[in-house]
Amino acid sequence: MRGALLLVVALLLGCPDKRAPQVDENDPLIKKLKAEQGRLAQGGAPGGPRGASPLKEPPPPLADVAQLPPDMPVPVPVKAEPVVMEGTSVTPRRMETAQIIGGTKVKLSTTERFVRLLVSVTTSKETTFDLAKATLTRGADSYELARDVQRVGQGSPLATSIAPGVAQDLVLYFELPPSAVSSPLKLRLPTGGSTLEVPVL
Numbered sequence: 001m002r003g004a005l006l007l008v009v010a011l012l013l014g015c016p017d018k019r020a021p022q023v024d025e026n027d028p029l030i031k032k033l034k035a036e037q038g039r040l041a042q043g044g045a046p047g048g049p050r051g052a053s054p055l056k057e058p059p060p061p062l063a064d065v066a067q068l069p070p071d072m073p074v075p076v077p078v079k080a081e082p083v084v085m086e087g088t089s090v091t092p093r094r095m096e097t098a099q100i101i102g103g104t105k106v107k108l109s110t111t112e113r114f115v116r117l118l119v120s121v122t123t124s125k126e127t128t129f130d131l132a133k134a135t136l137t138r139g140a141d142s143y144e145l146a147r148d149v150q151r152v153g154q155g156s157p158l159a160t161s162i163a164p165g166v167a168q169d170l171v172l173y174f175e176l177p178p179s180a181v182s183s184p185l186k187l188r189l190p191t192g193g194s195t196l197e198v199p200v201l
Contacts, residue, residue, distance in 0.1 A: 073098045083198045087124030090198050094118040103152040114149055122167045130136045132158045133190045136174050149173040
C-alpha cells in the first residue's frame with residue numbers, strides 16, 4: 001500500500017502543469033501588442049498609423065482597362081434643331097460618351113471621353129460629305145474626327161453620299177476631354193465648298 005502511494009506521488013510530481021501561464025497585463029510588450037491589435041481592428045494598415053488605409057495597388061494601366069468589356073455609354077441630351085444650308089438639313093439626334101469602344105476584335109480606351117454623335121441629314125440634291133474633316137468645336141478648341149474610333153465603332157464611311165429627298169443618319173466619333181462635353185458645343189460638317197455649323201449642346 002505504501003508503495004502504491006509513493007507511485008501516485010511520483011506521478012503527480014512528474015506531470016507538468018498544463019494550465020496556461022499567467023500573463024502580466026502591465027508588461028510593456030503586452031500593452032504594445034494589445035494597442036496594435038486595437039489599431040488594426042479600426043482599419044489601420046500593418047505598421048501604419050491608426051486609421052490609415054491598407055496599402056492599395058495602383059490603378060491598372062490603360063492597356064489593362066482595354067481588356068474590360070465596353071462600358072455602358074452615357075447619353076447626353078442634344079439640341080435636336082435642324083440647321084439648313086443650300087438645300088442640306090442636318091439635325092442632331094443622339095449623343096453618347098464612353099471611355100471604351102469595342103468592335104468585333106479590337107477595343108479602344110481613353111482617359112478622356114469618346115463621343116458618339118448621330119445626326120440626321122436630308123438634301124435636295126445628291127451630296128457627298130467628307131467626314132474626315134468633321135470637327136466638334138467649343139469656343140477656341142477644336143476636336144477632329146477620331147478615325148481609329150470611327151473604324152472600330154463602325155461609324156459612317158469617311159466619304160458618304162446622300163441621295164436627294166432621303167433622310168440618312170450619319171454616325172461620327174470624336175475624342176474629347178470631359179470638360180469639353182458641355183455647351184456651347186458645335187459640329188462643323190464640310191459639304192462641297194461649304195461648312196455647316198450645327199449646335200449640338
